[in-house]
Amino acid sequence: MRREEPLICKIPREELGKFLKWLEDNHAPVYGLKKEGEKITFGKISGPHDIYLGGVRSLHPYTKTLFLPPRERVARYFGEEDLPTVEEKRIIFGFKACDLRALAIYDIMFDDTVPSDPFYLAKRESYYIISFDCTEVLPTCFCVFVDGNPYPESKFDLNLTPLEDIIIMEVGSQWGEVVVKKYPTWLAEPEDIKRRDLFREEMKKKVMEVNKEFFPLSKPLTYLLRTHFDSPVWEEKSQTCVACGGCTAICPTCYCYTLYDEEGEKTNERTRIWDYCQYPGFAQEAGGANPRKKRMERFRHRYAHKFDYGMVRKGVYECTGCGRCISVCPGKIDMREVLLALDQEELKKGKENVA
């Protein structure tokens, strides 16, 4: 249960290595985001030199790979109830706000939506999450414009904000509370929290700055999607789409999948694999009927799912603004440009009505 006033503590910045070792010795092995050259990777964190403190999101969507693996056996049949086991606990270091917002969407989809998914929940119980504030911004980041922020607000056990001299720790769970009480931390002073909040405002401004040619838009995204569903923008902007599925594969909130059966020696196995609505056959039925035959319809469906259907079903945008889809698209499609085009059409419509 979240308390109204979150418990916020601090440690000196140079103590991070000590804190890491203490976690390893007293709780669980630590895995997380690391930096190898320019690349952000994921793996076992073996010492303070391995910690990628702050920074930005990785290109690879590690939330998705960890909690909804690309390939996972979900049933053996026929036989006893095939249920997953909860693996030994691990601590994950370094997820960013957008990574955790993806997790929030999985929770709605695979936990709250009945029946809940035992394979997802088993993983959910296997990990403690120690997230970080973003301390850098990529040119593709736009979390602030899809109801997000460059700092985690929920779904963490502990969140760390690195400042010059201290690291602020916000508690998000009972386990997080145990950690800050057992490890020698200080309660953050109002001054410290003020500094953190100022830093966060600065980061928000930086996200706004990289997006100034796109955002803010004149109307909410859900409204734009609904009223411009038949817009020529969809055809126009999907021209360079080569249906590679890259945007969906890399998207942390694209959780759609396919079940795949195989004959085994003794039992049959059912595997879940990632599947992408941008593939022409995704919605096709066995008889050949395909409700989204055209590339434009598939392209539009992805946007509609994220900004309209997500709102209808879950009350959230199913986009975290991480910008990964922009980074990988070989057709150079920028989601922000598409949304902006819808908004420009809306503004034009408004002007015509006035005239």
Add this chain to the structure above:
Amino acid sequence: MLPKKNPYQPRPAKLTEVIEESPTIKTFRLIPQEEFTFEAGQFIELTVPGVGEAPFTPSSSPFEKEYLEVTVMRVGRVTSALHNLQPGVMLGIRGPFGNPYPLEKFEGKEILIVGGGVGLAPLRALFLTLVAEKEKYKKIVFCCGARTPKDLIYKESILEKWPKEYRDKVCFRVTVDQGDENWKGRVGLVTCTLENLEEEIADVSQSIAVVCGPPIMMKFVTLKLLDEGYKPANIYLSMERNMSCGVGKCGHCMLGPYYVCKDGPVFPYSKIMNLPNIWG
């Protein structure tokens, strides 16, 4: 706490009988090895072990406790494998999934059922449910269509058994697109069974219509029904999509914001009329 049941795991069901309904359609009788119940309109995922699974709405009566039947047209990988099977093998089932027909809204009403081809399968389950408590409904008009007399499934029931058995309550209108030398009935698309509806239905504005069939048939039947004065909220359509997980997650069956497997598969037309490409 982790759930105790795996929603992806098929439960064994023994195939005990295969009934040939038409050159491309067979009915498979299954005996579930674990307790299984469903309501008319809900669907199951049927597994051919090692091959895969596909969604079907049972065609047998939900009141039938001994067995379960599904009527399947051979169209793809899983259905072809299914058509090659002989009684005795173990298949798998998951479900039931989705919402049943809202029978409470049908009470006291005149009910028009329109089915084409293999679309008659879920309608048989519905029909058998309705006639089991026929005093609850004012009247049932069952319109059936098929390409040719050979393609008409449940032929004996539709042409002989049911019209006699439920004479007091049910009226049948049967048509084929193309007759043969032995066919003495109506010839024409299923929409032609909706001509002169007033002979059977006293008040279309209050009547309930239930439609199932190929997308193109559903489209033209729906347009005809609207023309005749049916309210969009009173036309129930079985939406066919490639439901895979059955539990509202995998995304394959999305129809606008709806997951057909969870929010459907039966929808009142009013709920989906403004969505794109509903006729697939």
